[in-house]
Amino acid sequence: MERKVRVRFAPSPTGALHIGGVRTALYNYLFARQHGGDMILRIEDTDSTRFVEGAEEYIIEALQWLGIEIDEGIGAWNKKQGQLTDSLCGQLGDKGPYRQSERRAIYHQYVKQLLDSGNAYIAFDTPAELEQKREQIKNFQYDATTRLQMRNSLTMTKEEVDALINAGTQYVVRFKIEPNEDVHVNDLIRGEVVINSSILDDKVLYKSADDLPTYHLANIVDDHLMEVTHVIRGEEWLPSAPLHVLLYRAFGWADTMPQFAHLPLLLKPEGNGKLSKRDGDRLGFPVFPLEFHDKKTGTVSSGYRESGYYPEAVINFLALLGWHQTGDKELYSMDELIADFSLDRVSKAGAKFDYEKGKWFNHQYLMLRDNKLLTQDFLPVLSAHGIATDIYPLATIEHIVELMKERVNFVSELWEQCNFFFVAPTEYDEKSLRKRWKEESPRQMQELLELLEPQDDWSAEALDELVMGWIAKKEYGVGLVMNAFRICLVGAARGPHIWEITNVLGKQETLRRVRDAISRLA
RNA sequence: GGUGCUAUCGUCUAGCGGUUAGGACAAAAGAUUCUCAAUCUUUAAACCGGGGUUCGAUUCCCCGUAGCACUACCA
Numbered sequence: 393m394e395r396k397v398r399v400r401f402a403p404s405p406t407g408a409l410h411i412g413g414v415r416t417a418l419y420n421y422l423f424a425r426q427h428g429g430d431m432i433l434r435i436e437d438t439d440s441t442r443f444v445e446g447a448e449e450y451i452i453e454a455l456q457w458l459g460i461e462i463d464e465g466i467g468a469w470n471k472k473q474g475q476l477t478d479s480l481c482g483q484l485g486d487k488g489p490y491r492q493s494e495r496r497a498i499y500h501q502y503v504k505q506l507l508d509s510g511n512a513y514i515a516f517d518t519p520a521e522l523e524q525k526r527e528q529i530k531n532f533q534y535d536a537t538t539r540l541q542m543r544n545s546l547t548m549t550k551e552e553v554d555a556l557i558n559a560g561t562q563y564v565v566r567f568k569i570e571p572n573e574d575v576h577v578n579d580l581i582r583g584e585v586v587i588n589s590s591i592l593d594d595k596v597l598y599k600s601a602d603d604l605p606t607y608h609l610a611n612i613v614d615d616h617l618m619e620v621t622h623v624i625r626g627e628e629w630l631p632s633a634p635l636h637v638l639l640y641r642a643f644g645w646a647d648t649m650p651q652f653a654h655l656p657l658l659l660k661p662e663g664n665g666k667l668s669k670r671d672g673d674r675l676g677f678p679v680f681p682l683e684f685h686d687k688k689t690g691t692v693s694s695g696y697r698e699s700g701y702y703p704e705a706v707i708n709f710l711a712l713l714g715w716h717q718t719g720d721k722e723l724y725s726m727d728e729l730i731a732d733f734s735l736d737r738v739s740k741a742g743a744k745f746d747y748e749k750g751k752w753f754n755h756q757y758l759m760l761r762d763n764k765l766l767t768q769d770f771l772p773v774l775s776a777h778g779i780a781t782d783i784y785p786l787a788t789i790e791h792i793v794e795l796m797k798e799r800v801n802f803v804s805e806l807w808e809q810c811n812f813f814f815v816a817p818t819e820y821d822e823k824s825l826r827k828r829w830k831e832e833s834p835r836q837m838q839e840l841l842e843l844l845e846p847q848d849d850w851s852a853e854a855l856d857e858l859v860m861g862w863i864a865k866k867e868y869g870v871g872l873v874m875n876a877f878r879i880c881l882v883g884a885a886r887g888p889h890i891w892e893i894t895n896v897l898g899k900q901e902t903l904r905r906v907r908d909a910i911s912r913l914a
Numbered sequence: 915g916g917u918g919c920u921a922u923c924g925u926c927u928a929g930c931g932g933u934u935a936g937g938a939c940a941a942a943a944g945a946u947u948c949u950c951a952a953u954c955u956u957u958a959a960a961c962c963g964g965g966g967u968u969c970g971a972u973u974c975c976c977c978g979u980a981g982c983a984c985u986a987c988c989a
Contacts, residue, residue, distance in 0.1 A: 586918095716927055
């Protein structure tokens, strides 16, 4: 029977969701949607010491912002089906709980199963003892060659083991790996990967100290119980994939084992190593979807949302970092991605993170955005710069936005491009003055003022005809006059076409600025 | 050190035995304009090295090299 596609995104709440994790979530989501399957969000909080408050909420909020819908599990929400859990971190689905720390009883049962079947054993070696072993023996590994020299249920009598446990001694449960077997992992992206079991160590599956399993055990048990069909995760998991295969086998679940797909890593832009959480602020770009406030350290990390990115741009950018369809198409909506995505077109090699291209994507989506919406995006920016937006007709602001949007990558950049529309220049750019403001400029501007004062028709056509006619008659340099005029209005040699500026400013303001400039620059 | 994965312009990538090795970002030049952008046009820019297999390898295989990942009672 063909099983319904079910995938999961399973982050651990140890901080903000990293952009590489976001891409993993995205690929899972695209795959699920394409196959009409389910997207599950599971929280892997089996390391009680690394838990960070607020991380779970952050993950859910980030996925919501990006439009990556969760069908089942923590924070399930789904636009299309209209289902929502009652709270941000609520759970939805009949295979829960979806937070591993709430699944202790389930894990107990499976740890026992492995112990009973002889696939696992109890070990009492303390971290200090293991540390000592590693120092003594060069490449010490807890495995078939060494386990009989250690303190565990293989080397002790049942009575000794029970006595230690009853006395409250802390222990772990280790997976007993049979050496010298070639374990085959079939990866949807990389093909068949073979690893010999001898290089695997007897992994800790459960620790009594916090009564929680480790990732490996919890992961297999949960994926099986939640009927996950495809495990799509980062390449850093590839080396432990054979261990997971062995676990499925030990549990007797080999026939329903999910298929694996190990995604290439996102690498640092300058070369060495995978992109890390610290790279962002060091290199001047966000590595998190949303701004993150670490309550413990008090640090704030920048996010794409706060940097002015549109979620569509982030999705598009991320999707193409490691996946590409045949052909030259670069702009993809989420729906187009769902239609076109395929795991066998995911690259095998890691992708260096190219932030510049990310900006370009945002520019594309900004250009595509409706001017009315863009204007709404821009109003808060104006307010933040002390502009009382309500004294301007919305149509005027919209016109300015339309005029200037092609010049910027982000809405926030609109301000520096068009602030002169709202604020008259009080000082003038030195470089522009040196190049464009000549000895005769004050006199010419005075003449221009006199020319414009009686002018009633303030349309671009009329002004152009009038001013150009006057320049021609006087045999002035067009560039010289127009640039001086521009400096009066803008404060520098930049901006859109001059008649666009006069049009927005209106006659009174235009003349006032010319007068001010003459008196200041004479 | 061990094991595994990977390898096309600076970057993301197309290519799936025969191509002038294509596109995009970034870069440079030109056009346009009163300016700055934008835009358009153009340019420069790559198959890691060595062996095979083959009539023919960027493409398939092997070796080397390099990069990356893993090697925890973290995920």
